Amino acid sequence: MEAIYNFTEKDLKDKLTSNGFPGYTGRQVFEWVYKKRVSNFDSMSNLSKKLKEFLRKSFSITKLKLIKKEKSTDKTEKYLFELEDGMAIEAVLIPEKERSTLCVSTQVGCKFKCLFCVSGQDGFKRNLTASEIIGQYFAVADLKAPLKVTNIVFMGIGEPLDNFDNTIKSINILMNSAGINFSKRRISISTCGLVPEIKELAKLKLGIKLSVSLHSAENDIRDKLMPINKKYPIEELMLATREFSKVSKDLVTFECVLIEGINTSVDDARKLAKLLNRVNGKANLIPYNGSSPEIKAPTQEQLDIFTQELKDRSAFFTLRKSRGQDINAACGQLKVKYLLDQ
Ligand code: SF4
DSSP states (O other), X not given: OEXXXXXXXXXXXXXXXXXXXXXXXXXXXXXXXXXXXXXXXXXXXXXXXXXXXXXXXXXXXXXXXXXXXXXXXXXXXXXXXEOTTSOEEEEEEEEOSSOEEEEEOOEEEOSSOOTTOHHHHTOEEEXXXXXXXXXXXXXXXXXXXXXXXXXXXXXXXXXXXXXXHHHHHHXXXXXXXXXXXXXXXXXXXXXXXXXXXXXHHHHHTOOOEEEEEOOOSSHHHHHHHOTHHHHSOHHHHHHXXXXXXXXXXXXXXXXXXXXXXXXXXXXXXXXXXXXXXXXXXXXXXXXOOSSOTTOOOOOHHHHHHHHHHHHHTXXXXXXXXXXXXXXXXXXXXXXXXXXXXX
């Protein structure tokens, strides 16, 4: 049996027509599953007996099992879900006045070993299926109803572009107007900087947003923070993000966690401003506030000087706080520091 949430509308249509059912049944089943959220094939009242029987034998409608939920003092909520093979993943919901942003995971573990990221430290276990990604959305939407999830960021555990096919499949399912109908402008992918996949993503013209974990505009520093930089240095990364931005007609966001003594000097600010102006991007600055004793956030004075340098150079940036610190919702990346203004 296959998990039906792994199927886009086209996949369903192909599967059904290749088994002798009319093409229009693909749309009918898609609507029952994703729009009406029916979890029992027998309740799909406009389908023939034969089709319901086929669906029962071929597909399962699975739900993720919630094993733990934590709530931060700032109202951020972290959910731990168990997968069918016993592995676990996290999703995080950040409620704000006018929106609620859900951060979903795309892999169990991660290959990329970014310096301050907990997800990378235990290594990579496996990719999530599209069903497991969509399952995080459904599980949180159900738990929080009638509150609506208004934004989705692919920024939880794992590198979304390293699980390219399933990430794209889940986005196509989310955006389909016959189903969930999630707005493309409210979906954002965050990457550590996989250049070929950013170019691939640009070609798909999905209309979604892109953010890149940059952290420094200098290769020497970024090499240390994010080993992927040795494979795809900043110059190559910028060419790819420009390509994306040209196609999407939108600014790419560059995430920069500010760490005293590493990336907070006047020179760092000037280099960052130059980069932002060159690629027509905006920076999302987050002063470090993790728990490592060796790493410190910049002082307010350093922050003021840094941001003034950006202003003086007309660089576009926002300065924000990490959310859900007390429940480690910010583990994963320097990461789950949510792009709340996207
Ligand atoms: S920051 Fe992202 S890409 Fe880097 S190790 Fe963590 S999950 Fe992987």
